[in-house]
Amino acid sequence: MARPAPWTSLVKPDPGRDYLFLLSFLPLERARALPTFARFGVGIRRQLATTPGLIGHSMKANLRPRHFWTLSVWEGEQALAEFVRRNPHGDVMSALERDMGRTTFVRWTAPGSAVPPTWEDAFARSEAQARAGSVDAAYVSxxxxxxxxxxxxxxxxxxxxxxxxxxxxxxxxxxxxxxxxxxxxxxxxxxxxxxxxxxxxxxxxxxxxxxxxxxxxxxxxxxxxxxxxxxxxxxxxx
The missing domain is CATH 2.102.10.10 (Rieske [2Fe-2S] iron-sulphur domain)
Known part of the structure; x- marks a missing residue:
């Protein structure tokens, strides 16, 4: 797996308060989508630099299976919800709709002293969520x-x-x-x-x-x- 991009810090976190941590998994099913994904990625990074409520972010890529992850920290649920409502990545998702696999998200809260988060911790949480999801699916009301x-x-x-x-x-x-x-x-x-x-x-x-x-x-x-x-x-x- 390729080395992750360095953590981009936008706001200095308060070590004594909690923040929202978010891991996103973005799989591309077709190689033809890679140039488009890379082109839009430059614009997305510019958008993130001025996004209210975003503490910092990083990205990781594995090009052979075309798997991409983003790791970000937010002021809280409201900041993330406002970002989603503005739909700044709408043009990206529309352009890649037919080439994207199933995206997944893992969120958790942690104190500012945990910023920047480690990829090891984020992936461990993702695996735990996947296991819990398979267990939940096995239960019947x-x-x-x-x-x-x-x-x-x-x-x-x-x-x-x-x-x-x-x-x-x-x-x-x-x-x-x-x-x-x-x-x-x-x-x-x-x-x-x-x-x-x-x-x-x-x-x-x-x-x-x-x-x-x-x-x-x-x-x-x-x-x-x-x-x-x-x-x-x-x-x-x-």
């Missing part, structure tokens, strides 16, 4: 957070998999709804403490671990990650 009353069971379908949810004194647990003995629905059984009893042949399972407590079932039931987010009960089965 099954209803409101209060879907399952205390001491009760409910059944849901998550990505074509039948899942049971138990509420034990306010703590929620998700596990496979099908008893491994003869595939009866566990959410139709009885919940006593952390033990669920299959309604068909009375096999007992620990809802917190899926372990078999008594037969005739011999195998445990799979358990799943569960969370409450924005008032929604979400389950991840994969």
């Amino acid at each position: 099954v209803g409101p957070a209060d879907l399952v009353p205390v001491g009760e069971l409910r059944g849901s379908l998550v990505r074509e998999r039948r899942v049971a949810v138990a509420n034990v004194d306010g703590a929620l647990y998700a596990f496979d709804d099908l008893c491994p003995h003869l595939q009866c629905s566990l959410h139709e059984g009885a919940l006593r403490g952390t033990t669920v009893t299959c309604p068909c042949h009375a096999s007992d399972f620990d809802v917190t671990t899926g372990a078999v407590l008594s037969g005739p079932a011999k195998d445990p039931v799979p358990t799943f990650d569960l969370r409450v987010r924005d008032g929604e009960l979400e389950i991840r089965t994969g």
Whole structure:
């Protein structure tokens, strides 16, 4: 990867206050767009030199896969929002629309003492956001957070998999709804403490671990990650 451009400082940051940090990823899908991108880049740097609320900026490029990154620090969300509203790069994006890949952005706040930011830290945050995004995509909402009353069971379908949810004194647990003995629905059984009893042949399972407590079932039931987010009960089965 090519060496990044030096950090361009426009305003001396206050080490005692927080600023908005922004990493932008700009991929070009076609080599034919490189001359246009380079030509517009000169004008963009001139614009940034007089942009209100911008503390400083830098850029990094990897020409072989045509990947470009910008790293900037702003006074705050309002300064960045005003910059976006002015759409100073509108002509650039229009000219490159058919040649641009999927752009991504990572933002975070940090004190002025962290200016200039390091590329290592910025890329680490980008990777963490990507991992979190893949995890979020794996969760499926099954209803409101209060879907399952205390001491009760409910059944849901998550990505074509039948899942049971138990509420034990306010703590929620998700596990496979099908008893491994003869595939009866566990959410139709009885919940006593952390033990669920299959309604068909009375096999007992620990809802917190899926372990078999008594037969005739011999195998445990799979358990799943569960969370409450924005008032929604979400389950991840994969």
